[in-house]
Amino acid sequence: MRKISLILMLISCSAFSAVPIDARPPDITGETWQFGPLNRWAFVHLREILPTKNIPNLPSAVSVIPGLDEASDDLLINLNSKSVKLSDVMGRLFVDGILVINDGTAVVERYGGYLTPDKAHILWSVSKMITGLTAGSVFRDGLIDLEKTVSHYVPELAATGWASTTLRDMLDMRDTSDWTEDYDALDSTVRRQDCADGLLTGELCADTEVVGNYVFLPSVGRDDTRAGKFVYKSGTTDVIAWVLEAATGKRFADIVSEKIWKPMGAERSAGITVDVSGFTLASGGMFATLRDMGRVGQLMLNRGMHGEAQLVPASWMDDIFNRSGDPDVPQEFGLKPVWRLGNPYYRSFIWGVGDGRGTVYAAGVHGQFVYVSPATKTVIAMFSSWPNADGGAAGVGPIEAMELLRAVEIAVN
Numbered sequence: 001m002r003k004i005s006l007i008l009m010l011i012s013c014s015a016f017s018a019v020p021i022d023a024r025p026p027d028i029t030g031e032t033w034q035f036g037p038l039n040r041w042a043f044v045h046l047r048e049i050l051p052t053k054n055i056p057n058l059p060s061a062v063s064v065i066p067g068l069d070e071a072s073d074d075l076l077i078n079l080n081s082k083s084v085k086l087s088d089v090m091g092r093l094f095v096d097g098i099l100v101i102n103d104g105t106a107v108v109e110r111y112g113g114y115l116t117p118d119k120a121h122i123l124w125s126v127s128k129m130i131t132g133l134t135a136g137s138v139f140r141d142g143l144i145d146l147e148k149t150v151s152h153y154v155p156e157l158a159a160t161g162w163a164s165t166t167l168r169d170m171l172d173m174r175d176t177s178d179w180t181e182d183y184d185a186l187d188s189t190v191r192r193q194d195c196a197d198g199l200l201t202g203e204l205c206a207d208t209e210v211v212g213n214y215v216f217l218p219s220v221g222r223d224d225t226r227a228g229k230f231v232y233k234s235g236t237t238d239v240i241a242w243v244l245e246a247a248t249g250k251r252f253a254d255i256v257s258e259k260i261w262k263p264m265g266a267e268r269s270a271g272i273t274v275d276v277s278g279f280t281l282a283s284g285g286m287f288a289t290l291r292d293m294g295r296v297g298q299l300m301l302n303r304g305m306h307g308e309a310q311l312v313p314a315s316w317m318d319d320i321f322n323r324s325g326d327p328d329v330p331q332e333f334g335l336k337p338v339w340r341l342g343n344p345y346y347r348s349f350i351w352g353v354g355d356g357r358g359t360v361y362a363a364g365v366h367g368q369f370v371y372v373s374p375a376t377k378t379v380i381a382m383f384s385s386w387p388n389a390d391g392g393a394a395g396v397g398p399i400e401a402m403e404l405l406r407a408v409e410i411a412v413n
Contacts, residue, residue: 031202036387055270063265067105077407124364127286132349136312137259161222178223179233183389197275212277230328234283241282297379325354365389
């Protein structure tokens with residue numbers, strides 16, 4: 001008996017002394033963390049890699065998602081005319097987690113990689129959706145006027161292409177900045193911003209000084225040919241965050257906490273990356289749990305209402321859901337090959353499929369999505385860690401992700 005006890009004790013000690021499964025990879029640096037395979041660990045450990053600011057929740061007022069205890073961890077779906085398991089597709093598409101809420105009840109929840117229910121995952125450009133909802137809440141309180149221009153609120157941007165654009169056009173990315181959004185071009189504005197704010201370091205940033213966005217954004221030029229036309233630009237969302245700070249006198253992360261995160265009953269605090277100047281990166285720096293992003297999707301489905309509280313005006317949400325399309329939005333942004341119909345649009349930092357069903361979604365590089373279908377009362381939150389921004393592996397990318405989301409929606413309805 002003593003010999004068996006000794007063996008069990010040695011096994012136990014060995015287990016406790018082993019390197020934990022999510023131990024920091026030795027090659028994680030400011031130059032490598034965004035790219036596969038290291039990004040799978042990095043995307044759920046942002047606080048260990050970059051400076052961040054907390055977006056507090058209110059632990060005493062957490063909103064319960066019914067059905068979580070009974071939700072399935074797998075699902076049979078029909079994808080490309082074949083019946084397949086959701087779990088198998090998740091593995092192939094580098095999906096770290098998926099939560100499906102149907103008619104207010106969680107029906108599927110599954111995790112992969114290093115993600116667990118209590119861990120926050122970077123949202124990348126899904127952050128823009130939260131920025132837009134926060135702007136809607138600030139608008140509800142009468143603190144911003146959508147017909148006023150950026151320079152009215154932020155004189156520091158008076159010499160930029162954003163200066164004379166109204167907040168209404170800013171929310172739809174119809175400004176006249178000359179911002180370029182090309183993740184494969186090292187000289188594009190979005191990559192220069194990554195370097196200027198310290199999110200990316202190393203040889204890729206050798207020619208860019210780390211100055212932060214309060215200095216970098218005022219250096220962005222003007223392109224009058226873009227006036228009134230949709231052109232996707234992450235910097236435009238960061239400018240709106242600066243406007244919200246100017247209008248409220250508060251830090252952007254604190255506005256999100258006060259207007260959205262606490263009152264919607266988030267289960268965990270979220271966070272947001274902060275650059276060297278203290279600027280919080282509203283365009284792509286937020287991170288949150290999968291369940292809390294399900295709550296954000298449900299808030300949208302409920303037309304901005306949580307319980308008895310109208311956090312975002314119902315008219316703001318209706319304006320997003322009920323649009324007929326936008327000829328300035330390229331069809332690939334609506335992913336028309338997936339739907340075989342639809343007239344895509346972009347409104348208040350949210351994508352609309354334009355399918356006549358009110359389907360909208362938020363999307364971020366490396367495979368982050370929040371998908372909202374009023375017609376079927378379905379919300380799907382999905383986090384991924386694609387090897388690079390647009391996919392980086394055969395059969396991995398936005399089209400495949402949207403095919404999966406639509407297949408999941410069909411399977412649960």
